[in-house]
Amino acid sequence: MADQGFLDPSLPVTLHEQISNEFRSRIASGTWPPRYRLPSEPELAAELSVGRGTLRRALLTLLEEGLLRRVPGKGTFVTSTTIEPAIAQKLTGLSEDFTSQGIVSATEVIDCSLIEPPAPVAALLEIPAGGEVLRLYRRRSTAGGPVALLHNYVRAVNLPGIEHVDFEKESLFNTLETTYRLRIATARRTFSAEPANEMVSERLGVPLGSPVQYLEQVTYLADGHPIEYSDVWIRSDRLRVTSLLSR
Structure with a gap:
């Protein structure tokens, strides 16, 4: 999970940009693999000790870049690099x-x-x-x-x-x-x-x-x-x- 230790308010880079950079790095390194579901916004904000507004700006950047995607009622996921059309069917083994x-x-x-x-x-x-x-x-x-x-x-x-x-x-x-x-x-x-x-x-x-x-x-x-x-x-x-x- 994310660690607020990487945040440095003294840097000329805004906090939301620092968060975006950290999350981008985690996606690129595979720490957050494709289809990984991020913790909820309240959980992430608490872990990072930042406000919800700051976190949302960071997430919005990655959503706009296509690195994350939101699924209504499910959460925010790391985007897969492949096309994945949704097919509804019964879940069986x-x-x-x-x-x-x-x-x-x-x-x-x-x-x-x-x-x-x-x-x-x-x-x-x-x-x-x-x-x-x-x-x-x-x-x-x-x-x-x-x-x-x-x-x-x-x-x-x-x-x-x-x-x-x-x-x-x-x-x-x-x-x-x-x-x-x-x-x-x-x-x-x-x-x-x-x-x-x-x-x-x-x-x-x-x-x-x-x-x-x-x-x-x-x-x-x-x-x-x-x-x-x-x-x-x-x-x-x-x-x-x-x-x-x-x-």
Whole structure:
């Protein structure tokens, strides 16, 4: 998070310009990664010990530059460098989609452990320094072979024992909702095509550099707090992603 220690009223640069410069630096360095949700204006103003007016002028500068964008009812986010048209659809997990379509699938857990998250993940999940996440790596397969590789990071606070759940049998969303009584409300999904790196190539059985469908997701609870971040790679020759839309 921002630290008011960088502010110096004695400089010939206004406070709001100093704040804009600091936030711009955090975006450029990846400390605030694409799709990172900024704390609320009251929280930021309190952290920086500045007035709301000063903070708003700083944010307005970055909004006008296109580095930030406001989503009504959601907050202010760091802008992604890619075009992201919004698609409204029901939020389900991949295992739920398979079950609803009668597809028989198997899940292999590659890793399930508590770790200190990478900095971009910590920012997206609003995890303070020293906090932990559940790192859950899984591979989903059908009769035809591997179809998806899932890397999930889940805020571990108030989720005692989650690292011991058998995620080869249990779905992540169902565990969060039934075992831990969390109310999952929304998620932001971004789709793109990516060349398979060595890890994806090996796990999904595709040639190195061949195109795979990539999905990035941040999931939020009903209170607006993020709970999960995921990277998902899909073999598009075995699994197609379809959205049912309404206007």
